[in-house]
Amino acid sequence: MHLxxxxxxxxxxxxxxxxxxxxxxxxxxxxxxxxxxxAVAERPDWEALRTQARAIKDDVLAHLDRYLEQFxxxxxxxxxxxxxxxxxxxxxxxIVGISxxxxxxxxxxxxxxxxxxxxxxxxxxxxxxxxxAGGIDPVETDLGEYIIQIAGETPxxxxxxAIHKTRGDIAKLFRDKLNVPMPEKAEEITALAxxxxxxxxxxxxxxxxxxxFAVAATGTIMILENEGNGxxxxxxxxxxxxxxGIEKIVPRVEDLAPFxxxxxxxxxxxxxxxxxxxxxxxxxxxxxxxPEAFHLVILDNxxxxxxxxxxxxxxxxxxxxxxxxxxxxxxxxxxxxxxxWVYPGPIGAxxxxxxxxxxxxxxxxxxxxxxxxCKDACPVKIDIPHVLLHLRKLVKEGDPASPAATPGRPAxxxxxxxxxxxxxxxxxxxxxxxxxxxxLGGWIAARLAAPLAEDGRxxxxxxxxxxxxxxRDFPAPAKESFRDRxxxxxx
Amino acid sequence: xxxxxxxxxxxxxxxxxxxxxxxAAAGAPPTMPADAEGLFEMFRDRxxxxxxxVERAADPAGIRDAFAHVLRTHGAKKVWIxxxxxxxxxxxxxxxxxxxxERSRVLPSEKPLDLDVSVTGADLAVxxxxxxxxxxxxxxxxxxxxxxxVHVAILPLARIVPDLDAYLRWLAPIAAEGNRSCATxxxxxxxxxxxxxxxxxxxxxxxxxxxxxxx
Numbered sequence: 001m002h003l004x005x006x007x008x009x010x011x012x013x014x015x016x017x018x019x020x021x022x023x024x025x026x027x028x029x030x031x032x033x034x035x036x037x038x039a040v041a042e043r044p045d046w047e048a049l050r051t052q053a054r055a056i057k058d059d060v061l062a063h064l065d066r067y068l069e070q071f072x073x074x075x076x077x078x079x080x081x082x083x084x085x086x087x088x089x090x091x092x093x094x095i096v097g098i099s100x101x102x103x104x105x106x107x108x109x110x111x112x113x114x115x116x117x118x119x120x121x122x123x124x125x126x127x128x129x130x131x132x133a134g135g136i137d138p139v140e141t142d143l144g145e146y147i148i149q150i151a152g153e154t155p156x157x158x159x160x161x162a163i164h165k166t167r168g169d170i171a172k173l174f175r176d177k178l179n180v181p182m183p184e185k186a187e188e189i190t191a192l193a194x195x196x197x198x199x200x201x202x203x204x205x206x207x208x209x210x211x212x213f214a215v216a217a218t219g220t221i222m223i224l225e226n227e228g229n230g231x232x233x234x235x236x237x238x239x240x241x242x243x244x245g246i247e248k249i250v251p252r253v254e255d256l257a258p259f260x261x262x263x264x265x266x267x268x269x270x271x272x273x274x275x276x277x278x279x280x281x282x283x284x285x286x287x288x289x290x291p292e293a294f295h296l297v298i299l300d301n302x303x304x305x306x307x308x309x310x311x312x313x314x315x316x317x318x319x320x321x322x323x324x325x326x327x328x329x330x331x332x333x334x335x336x337x338x339x340x341w342v343y344p345g346p347i348g349a350x351x352x353x354x355x356x357x358x359x360x361x362x363x364x365x366x367x368x369x370x371x372x373x374c375k376d377a378c379p380v381k382i383d384i385p386h387v388l389l390h391l392r393k394l395v396k397e398g399d400p401a402s403p404a405a406t407p408g409r410p411a412x413x414x415x416x417x418x419x420x421x422x423x424x425x426x427x428x429x430x431x432x433x434x435x436x437x438x439x440l441g442g443w444i445a446a447r448l449a450a451p452l453a454e455d456g457r458x459x460x461x462x463x464x465x466x467x468x469x470x471x472r473d474f475p476a477p478a479k480e481s482f483r484d485r486x487x488x489x490x491x
Numbered sequence: 492x493x494x495x496x497x498x499x500x501x502x503x504x505x506x507x508x509x510x511x512x513x514x515a516a517a518g519a520p521p522t523m524p525a526d527a528e529g530l531f532e533m534f535r536d537r538x539x540x541x542x543x544x545v546e547r548a549a550d551p552a553g554i555r556d557a558f559a560h561v562l563r564t565h566g567a568k569k570v571w572i573x574x575x576x577x578x579x580x581x582x583x584x585x586x587x588x589x590x591x592x593e594r595s596r597v598l599p600s601e602k603p604l605d606l607d608v609s610v611t612g613a614d615l616a617v618x619x620x621x622x623x624x625x626x627x628x629x630x631x632x633x634x635x636x637x638x639x640x641v642h643v644a645i646l647p648l649a650r651i652v653p654d655l656d657a658y659l660r661w662l663a664p665i666a667a668e669g670n671r672s673c674a675t676x677x678x679x680x681x682x683x684x685x686x687x688x689x690x691x692x693x694x695x696x697x698x699x700x701x702x703x704x705x706x
Contacts, residue, residue, distance in 0.1 A: 028688055065501065068493075084494075142685075144683075186691050227682070235634050256659055271540075274541075275677060276675065278662060280673070290633055
């Protein structure tokens with residue numbers, strides 16, 4: 001898997017040139033955003049739900065140590081095992097270790113295959129390569145993830161990983177990689193995947209899942225899905241490994257209510273997804289199925305650093321719904337791959353720099369017009385524009401002590417603003433403070449701009465202003481300012 | 492140790508930025524029906540909206556008829572039926588025989604991939620969402636409601652509760668007691684939109700679901 005946050009600008013240029021991709025992403029995000037609006041309209045108490053959910057998350061984050069301790073104790077009490085992973089490498093080591101041991105233990109040897117249900121955290125730690133290297137065959141079972149696994153690609157959307165592929169793409173892919181006659185309709189493709197993957201579920205000795213929410217009071221994890229692969233990978237294999245970030249906690253079972261109403265509507269415009277599994281430990285002695293071993297891996301991977309930053313802490317409230325992607329004018333044009341890593345769109349623009357280090361993803365906080373659509377759509381009211389501005393400030397300051405910096409790597413060259421930028425802003429501030437200078441400045445700007453404008457837009461300015469016009473057009477100043485027209489007497 | 496990092500992170504003197512109040516939280520939660528009839532209607536309508544089937548019968552004979560209809564509709568040959576105080580009196584096995592289907596006694600350990608129909612009880616049904624709740628227990632493993640091509644859930648009318656809060660209030664003491672490993676909330680058939688957003692049923696779970704309500 002090729003991670004490319006440092007080349008965001010190149011990636012987005014390539015994406016903009018890809019008409020097919022733009023069509024697919026545009027259609028999908030339109031549909032999602034529309035479905036979301038309809039589903040939200042059904043709840044007159046939508047704003048109250050958002051407030052309630054955010055309050056729960058704020059409380060959890062403010063007392064995260066206590067809740068994590070409570071959660072761990074309960075999981076262990078119920079027969080599960082808890083492992084703590086400081087970073088991606090540790091998470092991989094732990095999960096591969098558990099998998100290898102589970103294959104050799106037990107009266108009957110289990111197949112060295114892991115049935116994986118969708119987990120963004122699993123992608124974050126690059127689990128599949130490590131499993132394969134450890135002799136465990138990882139099989140993605142979510143249909144979209146299975147499709148891109150066969151294609152050797154990465155997901156382009158949090159909820160719909162294969163959204164960039166047409167039905168024709170997928171049909172050809174199946175024919176070429178699975179050696180089957182080319183399926184035609186979506187139904188046929190699905191039936192084929194169902195048949196192939198059922199065999200894998202039955203053989204796999206290990207099931208690996210994510211966790212949508214983890215209840216501290218009871219040690220229960222909740223997994224939401226539509227397809228049923230989450231249920232299958234946590235029911236049939238002998239060993240279940242669940243991977244979660246520290247921020248997935250909610251205090252009590254009852255606290256799940258607002259999230260159950262917010263997440264499906266925000267993500268796919270559904271009232272509720274087809275299945276929610278509420279799992280508390282491995283199968284009990286008198287139960288007939290379910291895993292014999294339940295392992296929970298709790299991951300930090302710089303989340304504690306985000307927690308420590310009062311301006312960025314709310315990033316951890318994210319419930320991975322994908323609503324911000326669907327309403328983002330940037331994401332709608334370029335899709336998920338351009339963001340270069342696991343989390344795309346607005347949430348990716350704030351999470352990726354904080355997880356991989358700001359110097360490695362310094363362009364991402366700028367991948368925004370700050371329109372605020374994401375903030376309005378977010379079910380837990382994350383003020384994404386605010387966090388973006390905060391991260392931009394950190395980029396400018398090149399602050400090596402910031403949570404988003406990587407130790408040992410120099411900050412991006414644009415540490416201190418250039419002399420030109422400082423000069424322009426000093427002049428700008430001076431002009432804005434004086435009505436006379438402002439009128440004079442406007443008059444000068446209109447005269448200067450006239451030769452530079454094409455069709456009422458300024459597309460090219462000489463250096464250093466070209467830093468702006470390389471990626472933006474300015475509207476040309478009007479011949480006569482509104483103020484002058486007003487005093488002249490507008491008809 | 493991660494907990495140490497968490498404690499250090501929380502020890503910062505600056506409190507996190509408060510959430511700006513958004514649009515006035517104007518609306519109240521939707522009102523739920525107060526009576527069993529109203530709850531049934533909401534449950535039936537909402538489950539049908541997502542492609543599930545709902546039938547109601549006043550007595551066991553009516554449930555047996557409805558079940559026979561399900562078997563005929565799907566041409567079922569291999570049927571698994573849970574054994575429980577709720578289902579045993581209905582003698583659904585005889586309905587199977589009458590419809591030319593065989594009652595399978597397959598165990599979860601045999602990984603039954605070829606069941607046409609599975610029948611379980613439902614511990615609760617949720618009117619708000621058209622969902623049925625199933626707690627895995629002896630005699631009713633997790634896998635049956637998932638592996639069969641068609642899942643049938645049977646429950647008495649009185650088990651329909653208004654909303655998700657009621658479901659979670661039911662679940663909380665069970666989870667706290669810790670004697671059961673898995674409760675599942677099921678809302679209609681298995682589905683995906685992963686291929687060009689074309690809605691397809693029966694990806695990994697059942698292609699069709701039938702809820703038979705007695706009462």
